[in-house]
Amino acid sequence: MYGILGYSDRWTVRPGETVRFMASCTGVRRYRADIVRLVCGDDSPGGPGFKERPVATLGELDGRHQPIEIGSYARVPAHPAMDAGGAFAVSLTIFPTTPGAGEQCLMARARPDRRAGWGLFIDDNTRLRLRIGDGKGAFATLAGDAVVPARRWLRIVAGYDPGTGEAFIAQRPVHLFPLDAPADVKRARLEMLRPADGDLDLTLAAVWSGSDATPRMTRFYNGKIEAPALLRGPLAASDIDALLAGGRIEGGLVRGLVAQWDLAQGMSGERMVDTGPHGLDGMLVNLPTRAVTGARWDGSIHDWTRDPGQYAAVHFHDDDLEDCGWESDLSFTVPADLRSGIYAARLVEIDGTEPEEARIPFFVAAPKRGKRAKIAFLASTHTFMAYSNSHYRTDDPDMEMKSGNFLALNPWELYLNEHRELGLSPYDTHSDGSGVCYSSRLRPLFSMHVKNRVWAFNGDTHVTDWLEARGFDYDIVTDDTIHEDGLASLAPYNVIVTGAHPEYWSTRMWDAAVAYQLQGGRLMYLGGNGFYWRHAVHPEKPHVIEIRRAESGARYWGTEPGEAYHSFTGEYGGLWRRIGRPPQGLVGVGTIATGFDFGSYYRRMPDAANPRAAWIFDGIEGEIVGDFGSKGGGAAGDEIDRADAALGTPAHALVVARSEGHSRYYNIVPEETLFHHPTINGEESADCYADIVFYECPNGGAVFSVGSIAWPAALAHNGYDNNVSRMTGNVLKRFADDVPFAMPAGRDR
Amino acid sequence: MYRIADDDAALLAEYRRVPKKRHSLELRRLLNRLRMEPMAGKIVICVREPYKSWYLARMGEKRGDPVRPLDNRLFGKLADAEWALLKLRWEKHSGRSLPAGLEGDG
Numbered sequence: 080m081y082g083i084l085g086y087s088d089r090w091t092v093r094p095g096e097t098v099r100f101m102a103s104c105t106g107v108r109r110y111r112a113d114i115v116r117l118v119c120g121d122d123s124p125g126g127p128g129f130k131e132r133p134v135a136t137l138g139e140l141d142g143r144h145q146p147i148e149i150g151s152y153a154r155v156p157a158h159p160a161m162d163a164g165g166a167f168a169v170s171l172t173i174f175p176t177t178p179g180a181g182e183q184c185l186m187a188r189a190r191p192d193r194r195a196g197w198g199l200f201i202d203d204n205t206r207l208r209l210r211i212g213d214g215k216g217a218f219a220t221l222a223g224d225a226v227v228p229a230r231r232w233l234r235i236v237a238g239y240d241p242g243t244g245e246a247f248i249a250q251r252p253v254h255l256f257p258l259d260a261p262a263d264v265k266r267a268r269l270e271m272l273r274p275a276d277g278d279l280d281l282t283l284a285a286v287w288s289g290s291d292a293t294p295r296m297t298r299f300y301n302g303k304i305e306a307p308a309l310l311r312g313p314l315a316a317s318d319i320d321a322l323l324a325g326g327r328i329e330g331g332l333v334r335g336l337v338a339q340w341d342l343a344q345g346m347s348g349e350r351m352v353d354t355g356p357h358g359l360d361g362m363l364v365n366l367p368t369r370a371v372t373g374a375r376w377d378g379s380i381h382d383w384t385r386d387p388g389q390y391a392a393v394h395f396h397d398d399d400l401e402d403c404g405w406e407s408d409l410s411f412t413v414p415a416d417l418r419s420g421i422y423a424a425r426l427v428e429i430d431g432t433e434p435e436e437a438r439i440p441f442f443v444a445a446p447k448r449g450k451r452a453k454i455a456f457l458a459s460t461h462t463f464m465a466y467s468n469s470h471y472r473t474d475d476p477d478m479e480m481k482s483g484n485f486l487a488l489n490p491w492e493l494y495l496n497e498h499r500e501l502g503l504s505p506y507d508t509h510s511d512g513s514g515v516c517y518s519s520r521l522r523p524l525f526s527m528h529v530k531n532r533v534w535a536f537n538g539d540t541h542v543t544d545w546l547e548a549r550g551f552d553y554d555i556v557t558d559d560t561i562h563e564d565g566l567a568s569l570a571p572y573n574v575i576v577t578g579a580h581p582e583y584w585s586t587r588m589w590d591a592a593v594a595y596q597l598q599g600g601r602l603m604y605l606g607g608n609g610f611y612w613r614h615a616v617h618p619e620k621p622h623v624i625e626i627r628r629a630e631s632g633a634r635y636w637g638t639e640p641g642e643a644y645h646s647f648t649g650e651y652g653g654l655w656r657r658i659g660r661p662p663q664g665l666v667g668v669g670t671i672a673t674g675f676d677f678g679s680y681y682r683r684m685p686d687a688a689n690p691r692a693a694w695i696f697d698g699i700e701g702e703i704v705g706d707f708g709s710k711g712g713g714a715a716g717d718e719i720d721r722a723d724a725a726l727g728t729p730a731h732a733l734v735v736a737r738s739e740g741h742s743r744y745y746n747i748v749p750e751e752t753l754f755h756h757p758t759i760n761g762e763e764s765a766d767c768y769a770d771i772v773f774y775e776c777p778n779g780g781a782v783f784s785v786g787s788i789a790w791p792a793a794l795a796h797n798g799y800d801n802n803v804s805r806m807t808g809n810v811l812k813r814f815a816d817d818v819p820f821a822m823p824a825g826r827d828r
Numbered sequence: 829m830y831r832i833a834d835d836d837a838a839l840l841a842e843y844r845r846v847p848k849k850r851h852s853l854e855l856r857r858l859l860n861r862l863r864m865e866p867m868a869g870k871i872v873i874c875v876r877e878p879y880k881s882w883y884l885a886r887m888g889e890k891r892g893d894p895v896r897p898l899d900n901r902l903f904g905k906l907a908d909a910e911w912a913l914l915k916l917r918w919e920k921h922s923g924r925s926l927p928a929g930l931e932g933d934g
Contacts, residue, residue: 124879474891476870479863485910487873487882488895499892510891530878677849742849743856 081494082107082435083142083426084501084523086403089622090460091442091559097412098441100424101405103523104142109429112137112409117421117440119544120529120537125709127544127795129530131438134422137409139429145406146293147500147522148365151399152285152300153340153351155361160337161188161281163274166245166313167337168238169199170322172253172374174303174392176511178205178227183300184286185235186307188276191297192289194218196276199237199248200298201227207248209237214275223248225263231256232374236322240313244271247314251323253374262323281338281359283307284367284395299397301511305373306391308339308355326374343391346370346383347618347647351393366401366517366623368394370646372639381641384649396509400502401623402521419445419554421458421543423529440527440536444568445554453815454553455572456543459535459581461558461588461614464624466526466535467518468495469504471635483676483744489532491525501525505626506635514636516646519623533710533792539578541791542605546576548799549808551815561588562616569595574814579606579791580718583614583626586650592665599778601814605807607769607788608633608670608718610662613655615645627652631750633673633718656726656750664727667772668720668786674745674761678716678789679738680706681771686733691823692773695735695783697809699802704736704771707801708793713738714803719745719769720786731823732774738787741767773810779819783810830861832922840918844911844930862917871898871916873909882909884916 085102092098104110114137118130155161169186177183178201185207187198195214202208205227212218219239227233232253239246246269251262280287283304285296306326312335314322321332328339338359344352346369351361363369370383373392383390409424423438442458445451472478472488473496479486488496495501502522503515531537546553556575560568562585569575569591581604584592589610596602604610612632617623628634629643632654645652655662662669681704687696705714715738722728741761751766752759761767769786776782793803839855846852851859870887874895882905884898903909915926 122878470891473887473895474867476865476867479865480860485863485873485913486870487875487906487909488885489875489878493874493895497892497894743853 080490082428083110083437085424085426085437085439086521086523087424087439087441088407089441090520091444091557092413093444094413094415094417094446097410099407100409100439101145101403101407102409102426102437103145103405105144107142107428107431107435109139109141110426111139111429113425114411115423115425115438117423117438117529117540118547120531120540121533121709122530123533123709126533126792127541130544131423131425134417135411137411137424140408145403147400147403148293148295149400149500149502150285150296150299150397151363151365151367151395152296153283153361153363153393155281155338155351155359157278157280158357158359160357160359161276161309163197163241163276165242165311166238166240168236168310168314169308170236170310170326170328171307172232172234172305172326174230174232174374175201175227175301176230176513177301178229180301182298184282184284184298185300185304186281186283187286188279188281190279190287190289196279197239197274198286199235201300207235207237207250209239209246209248211239211269211272211274213272217270217272219244219246219269219272221246221248221265221267221269223250223263223265225250225260228259231259234323234326236314236319238314239269241271241273244269245313247319249319249323264319281309281361300395301397301509303371303373303392303394305342306339309337311335311337341391342393343387346387346390363393365399366519367396367399368516368646370642370644372641376641378641382644382651384644394513396511396513398499398503398510400522401519413443417443419443419452421540421555438529442555442557444556444560451571452552452554453573454551454811455556455569455575456546456553457575457577457581458555458557459539459578459583461562461585461624462580462582463526463536464518464520464524465505465583465614465626467504467524468501468526469506470495471506474507475635481675483674483742491528491531495525508636514628514638516627517623517625521622535580538580538788538791541794542576542578545791545794545799545804545807548795549804551811558588559621561591563621565591566594566598569600570598572600573817574601574603574811576603576811577605577609579788581606581609582611583624584610584655585614585616589655589660589665596776596780596782597778599776599780599819601781602666603810603814604666604782604784605790607720607786608673609720610655610665611670613650613652613658615647615650615652617647629653630657633670633748654750661726662720663723666784667728667732667774667782668722668770668784669726670748671719671721671751672741672745672747672761672767673718674742675717676711676742676744678708678711678713679740680704680713681715681736681738681769684734684737687735689733691775692733692735694813695773695806695809698805704806705790705793705803707796708789708803709795710789710792714790714793715769715787716789718788720784721766721768722770722772728772729774732772734770734772736771738769775820775822777822781814781820783814830857832858832861834924836922837924837927840927841930843914862914862921871913873906873913876902880904882906884909884913
C-alpha cells in the first residue's frame with residue numbers, strides 16, 4: 080500500500096496553465112497516468128460512494144523512487160575566509176531541546192565519514208564535543224566536562240589552534256537558575272593537525288554526511304541557535320569570558336571576526352545574514368522555525384517586530400520539511416474548455432496483482448475573464464494544508480478520551496507513523512515536543528487523499544457530490560485564489576458555498592470575505608469550526624503556511640510564551656476571535672463545542688416562521704432536521720457553532736433551527752470556558768448546540784450558516800431526498816438568484 | 829484519581845448489552861479510565877481492510893516504531909475488536925480477571 084506517492088507544484092490552476100506532478104514509486108515498475116474529475120472521495124459505508132470521471136490520458140511511465148531529506152539546518156557556502164589555517168574559534172548561544180538523543184551538530188565544516196574538517200557537537204553523553212580531522216586519518220577531539228542541560232540558554236565558545244594543538248570548550252548558562260552549573264571551561268593540548276575544511280560548506284544544526292545521495296545531511300540538532308559566529312586567532316581568556324558573559328563580538332574580538340550571523344534579520348525568509356566583514360550569508364533549509372524567543376527575550380515584548388533582537392534565534396528540528404525536491408514526471412496543461420472543478424492526476428500501477436494507485440488532486444478555477452457560474456464552491460486549500468500529514472492519532476495519548484472511543488488506526492495512519500520523512504502537520508508536535516508552525520505542500524500530503532478519513536478535503540467532496548447530484552452549475556474558488564486575488568476572486572459570483580470545515584483564514588482572505596459581503600455577495604457556510612484560526616502565507620512561497628496556536632482555542636499544542644506573532648507577516652496569530660474579529664460577525668455563528676462520538680439533529684426554532692426565512696423550509700415537514708447522516712448519524716456534529724450577539728451575530732439574524740441532544744463527549748471549547756467546571760459537556764451544558772442562522776446583508780447580500788461539520792455528510796442521505804438536502808437546495812437556489820435581498824426594517828432589524 | 833473497584837465489573841455486562849449512546853455515567857467513567865494510557869506499548873485496534881476487518885496491535889516504544897500485530901485474530905466487526913481490546917485493558921487496569929458469563933465472551 081502507498082507504493083505510489085506524489086504531489087503537484089501548485090494546487091490551483093486556470094485554463095491554459097500547467098500543473099506538474101512529482102511521483103515516487105516503491106515496488107511499482109510501471110504505471111498509467113490519467114486526469115480525472117473528482118466528484119466524491121468518500122467510499123465509507125453510508126456515504127455517497129467514491130465517484131470520479133476520466134478526463135484525459137497522460138500516458139504510461141516507469142516508476143522510480145525519489146528520496147526525501149527531512150530535518151532543518153543552515154548552510155553557508157565555503158569561502159576562503161573561513162579556512163582554519165591558523166587558530167580559530169566559534170561562538171554561539173544555544174537552547175537545546177533534546178540533548179542526549181544522539182550526537183547533534185551545532186556548527187561544522189566537516190564530513191565525518193572522512194574525519195575531515197572541524198565540528199562542534201553535543202555528543203551522546205550530553206557534553207559539548209569538538210572534533211577536528213585532517214581527512215588523512217589524523218583526528219583529535221575534546222569533550223567538555225559539564226552536562227549540556229535541556230531547555231536552558233547556554234553560551235558556548237570553543238576553539239582550536241593547529242599550531243599548538245591547544246583546544247578549549249567553554250559554556251555558561253545565560254540565565255542562571257538556582258541549580259544550574261556555573262561556567263565551565265575545559266582546555267587540553269591535542270595533536271597538532273590542520274583541519275581539512277577547505278572546500279566544505281559551513282553548516283549549523285546538521286553536518287554533511289559526505290554523500291550526495293540521501294541522506295546528505297546527518298546529526299541533526301533539535302533546539303534554538305542564536306548569534307553563531309566564526310573567529311580567527313587564539314582567544315585570550317578574557318575574550319572567552321567576554322563572549323560567555325555577553326555573546327557579543329566587540330572590542331578586540333572584532334579584529335578576528337570572520338562571520339557573525341544575525342538571525343534577527345530577514346525574519347520572514349530563509350536568508351541567514353552575515354554582519355561580518357565578508358558577507359558570508361547562508362540559507363536556512365527545510366523551514367526551521369523563526370520568530371522564536373532568543374536568549375535576550377525578557378518578556379517585555381511579545382511582538383518580534385518591535386525588537387527583533389529579542390528574537391535573534393532559529394529553532395531547528397530534525398523533522399522539519401519544506402520541499403521533497405522530486406523531479407517531475409508528468410504535467411497537464413488545462414484545456415480552455417475544461418469545467419472548473421476538482422481534478423486529480425490518477426496514477427495506477429500496471430500489471431500489479433493488487434495494483435497500487437494514487438491520486439494527486441488539484442483545483443481548476445475559472446478563467447480570470449470569461450463566463451462564470453453563479454455559484455462558486457470554496458475549496459479550503461489552506462485548511463487542507465493545515466491537516467497535511469497529521470500524526471496525532473499515533474502520537475497523542477489523549478485521542479481515545481477526545482473521541483470517546485477506542486483507537487482504530489487506519490492504514491494511512493500506520494504508514495505515516497513509520498514514514499516520518501513525509502513531515503508533520505501543524506496539529507503535531509516536533510520530536511522535541513515543540514509545536515509545528517509551518518506546513519508545506521511540496522510533499523505528498525495524506526490529507527489530500529480520497530478514500531480516506533472523511534475530513535477536510537475528502538469530507539468537502541460531500542458538497543461537490545451534492546452540487547453535481549442536484550445539477551447545480553458551479554465554479555471552484557480556493558483559499559489560494561482568495562489570498563492572491565482578494566475580492567476579485569469572489570466578486571463575480573452570486574454565492575460562495577463553503578465545505579464542511581473552512582477553518583483557516585489569512586488576513587487577506589478574511590478581508591476579501593468581508594468586502595464580498597459588503598458588495599452584496601451571499602455566503603453559505605455549510606460547516607463548523609470555520610473562520611477560526613488566522614494563518615499566514617509565506618511572502619514568496621505560496622506553498623507554505625504558518626500557524627501559531629496562541630492564547631486559546633481547541634488545539635493540540637500551545638504556542639510558547641512570546642511566540643504568538645507569525646514570522647511570515649509579523650501579524651498576531653491564533654483565533655480570529657482573539658484578534659477582535661469573532662466569526663459570529665462574519666457568518667453569524669462561531670465555534671462552541673467539539674465532540675466526535677455521535678452527531679445529533681436540529682429542531683426548528685420560532686424564527687423559522689418569520690416570513691424572511693420561511694422559504695428556507697419550503698417542502699420541509701416537521702420539527703426535526705438532520706436526524707441522519709453518514710458522520711455520526713446526525714447533521715449536527717463533530718464541531719459545532721452557535722450564534723452569539725455578544726460576539727457579533729447581527730441583531731437581525733434569524734436562528735431558524737438549533738441542535739440538541741449532544742453527548743458527554745462534546746465539550747465547550749476553551750475560549751468559552753475560562754474556568755473549567757464539570758458541566759461543560761454536551762449533556763449538561765446549556766450552551767452546547769449548533770445554530771442554523773440566516774440574515775440579509777447590505778446591497779442585496781445574505782448569509783446562511785449551519786454551524787456543523789457533519790452537515791454535508793447528511794446531504795446524500797436517502798438518495799439526496801431529505802430535509803438537509805432540501806434546505807440546502809432551497810437556500811442555494813435563492814442565493815444564486817439575481818434578485819437582491821432587502822435588509823429588514825423596523826423591529827426585525 | 830478514580831480507581832477501578834470490584835463493583836465496576838458489573839459495568840462490563842452493561843457495555844455488552846447497552847448501545848454506546850445510552851451508556852451510564854459509571855460505565856463512561858470506567859471506559860475513560862481504560863482509555864487513559866500512554867502511547868508507548870499501548871494496545872490498539874488497527875484496520876486491516878477499511879470497513880471490513882480489524883486486528884489488535886501494540887504501539888512501539890517511541891514515535892515511528894512499527895505498530896506490531898498482537899496475535900493472529902482478525903475481526904469482521906469493529907465492535908468485536910473493541911470488546912477484545914476492552915477485555916485486555918480491563919485486566920490490565922483493574923488487576924481483576926474478567927467476570928464469567930458475559931455475553932459473547934471468549
